[in-house]
Amino acid sequence: MDGDGEDSANCDGLHKHPRSPSNSEGNSHKQMCDSEDSPSSQQQCLPQKIQWSKGQVAARDYKVAVQQLIKFSISSFCARLASEYAYPDRMTQVLWAKEAWKERCASYEIEMAFNSEIIQIITCRMSHLTSQVKGKVHSLIENIYGFEHGSRESVKSRNRRLACQLKNKFGLCYRNLGDKKTKVPRSRLFHMKLNQKAENLLWYSNKKDEGVMFEKLFTLFPIPALALVYAAAEYCVDEWVDGKRTDISFSCGEYKEAYDKHLANLNKFHLRTKDHGILNGILKEINDNGRIHAKVDLADVRDADCLSDDEIHNVIRKYQQGSGVNETGDEDENEGSQSEDNRCEDE
Template identity: 30%
Template sequence: MKEVKQQTNSRPKQADFSPLVQEVITVAIQLWRLKIFCENAFPTVQDEGRWIGEVWRQACDKLQVEHTLDMNISRLITSQTSHTRGEVKTKHPKVIEKMRSHATKLKDGYNFVYKEPHKDVTKRKGLYRGKIIQKCVNAIWFANCRDEGVCFPDSFSPIPLPALALIFAAIENCIDEWITGIHTGLDFTATEYEVVYQDHLKSLYSFRDHSKHLNILGNICTKLYNTGRFHSGAQPLDNFRPPVISIDALNAVIDEYKADPMTETDGENGNISEDSA
């Protein structure tokens, strides 16, 4: 497949490629974003090396295109990592700014993830049911019926634990900007917040395993997805109508005709059978 000539000494751009390859790159970037959200927001070099081949192959298969993955395309896709993480922070509801006077209390023992925070850990209620969590889920992945949470239900139903950990790490970043009482911009970088993300992920896995006999976290994540989908205005999955008559239904019609070939002759002479009336 012929390419538009690329500038070898400049940063690769999607516009450098032919329209069809640009389309494949767009799909691959979409799939890459899902990896960041749902698998690991701070991927290792090994993760990226594995993912890039996966998303490119899936994108090519989806669009039925064969094209070699080169270094420039790889750079275009992997450069989306920090941008994707940054979106999680920028889409956070402004409620964090309103809580700036309580920043230290919010940080204490992950108080912000509770529905009813308290300085005494034994009196806190509603772990992982804080209102800010649903607000963030809605804003980041369910802003409208075309958002990623709606378009990729297999990835977001229920909300994956790495996605929650990313939300919590971004919330901490926002809280940290107000920790002194005066706003100080802090970049949401891997250097500073990968360990925060991993700590939240460990806590989530620990709670999931500790309460697995009740599936508490699973139910929370399912509710987050269902509420987010409702917020987006998208039709509930359970109420989706099949787009076409199913193959089974068509086969049943054929079997019916084979059993009674006279069916299609009813009414040929203007007569309507009793069954048709």
């Protein structure tokens, strides 16, 4: 659907209050799944363009109100990718993009149609998300796992052994890799430093990040999002298998294969340990610390950090004995007169 229709007053700005979807919206949902253009409706205004970019379509081609809806829809779409599955097929991508658009419109009480270009803008964020995760994780791998740069053979040999350990049977998912020579086993599964550092960069960088805005999806940090981080980490470890870091070409297919493997492993672990709440505790901790990092929730202040009850009662008693007079002001005046006298004596 093109953006040459008449614009209504409700489409000029996003200032409406959220509302719940009506029955008519539920009936139209099935129709929208059949095409990347929304069905024509007299109640819907059409997304209007203000310019035409050459090449790939961009959100900036549309009016400001449409740009905001696209932005919000992209956030919702990416949050769903992180919380459900990062590599849905094309039909599922389109369905999720349409649902994200309708959700944003409903929250602002706007009846605005979408078109195939808008759906394309939203669904393109899938590849952007995976690339972003890889980029953020890439900056952490070297320090967290201890890879070193150097031309000495001893350094290269150590890097090769480390990369082999990390890739062997989900080794990168352990905090401590152990030592075969001394028969020390690996320990602290899924408690790596990578967990919190990567999640803070990707989903909790500020109060407007997806981990905060979509609280219902991130109350327990999503397992699929954790699998995406582990898949990116494995991809980055592959760059060190020859002893020194070498850029390797990014393959979406190989990335997806690693993602599916880590997702299945996490789901299996969660199923077997669900009664003990092991993984749930890890996921809750990631979200709690992430929200603190985003400065959303203030850290709990213990009662011991405050004045004691006796100290407060003493202040109340002295206040009552002084008939409610604030003695601070008198002291300040005296201090001021004394300092004035001192200055005169100095002169």
